[in-house]
Amino acid sequence: MSNTKVAVVMGSVSDWETMQDSAKILADFAIETEKHVISAHRMPDQLSQFAKEAREKGFAVIIAGAGGAAHLPGMLAANTILPVIGVPVRSHALNGLDSLLSIVQMPAGVPVATTAIGSAGAKNAAYLAISILALQDNVIAEKLINFRMQQTQASSQSELQLHD
Numbered sequence: 001m002s003n004t005k006v007a008v009v010m011g012s013v014s015d016w017e018t019m020q021d022s023a024k025i026l027a028d029f030a031i032e033t034e035k036h037v038i039s040a041h042r043m044p045d046q047l048s049q050f051a052k053e054a055r056e057k058g059f060a061v062i063i064a065g066a067g068g069a070a071h072l073p074g075m076l077a078a079n080t081i082l083p084v085i086g087v088p089v090r091s092h093a094l095n096g097l098d099s100l101l102s103i104v105q106m107p108a109g110v111p112v113a114t115t116a117i118g119s120a121g122a123k124n125a126a127y128l129a130i131s132i133l134a135l136q137d138n139v140i141a142e143k144l145i146n147f148r149m150q151q152t153q154a155s156s157q158s159e160l161q162l163h164d
């Protein structure tokens with residue numbers, strides 16, 4: 001697979017507080033990443049152009065974070081065959097439940113892999129994108145295995161401390 005880049009797309013710059021958690025993990029794994037604010041609602045033509053060109057521009061995965069009436073991930077998925085991971089950003093009015101339901105209930109045939117609401121979801125979107133890249137890249141796979149081992153060690157240590 002020659003496509004190695006990940007796009008982190010968000011509906012508004014106000015989503016960056018959440019989506020920076022995706023970008024930080026991708027940077028830790030040295031994954032080439034582009035960040036974009038592209039709203040399906042406010043920038044429909046740019047959204048369609050970005051999604052249609054993403055594959056030929058070398059992207060392997062698109063992470064899309066949006067809040068409220070979060071149509072961005074679904075509309076990206078409608079315009080590309082790349083895997084799209086949707087992150088429901090926590091909204092003020094409904095605490096992110098609106099974002100979650102807007103992203104998760106896609107019709108069959110146009111999938112969006114939906115994460116949890118908020119920061120944990122943004123982090124897991126990055127780890128899922130890294131898992132996809134690791135299918136074709138042993139260096140990334142090794143880094144991911146090391147990360148999981150360190151995470152297990154840290155959890156085991158905290159368990160031991162509890163019984164000290």
Ligand SMILES: Nc1c(C(=O)O)ncn1[C@@H]1O[C@H](COP(=O)(O)O)[C@@H](O)[C@H]1O
Binds near residue numbers: 012014066071072089
């Ligand atoms: N859900 C969408 C889309 C979209 O899905 O196209 N575009 C913007 N938004 C969301 O509107 C919220 C408020 O945006 P502002 O803070 O700019 O008013 C953000 O969480 C954004 O993701």
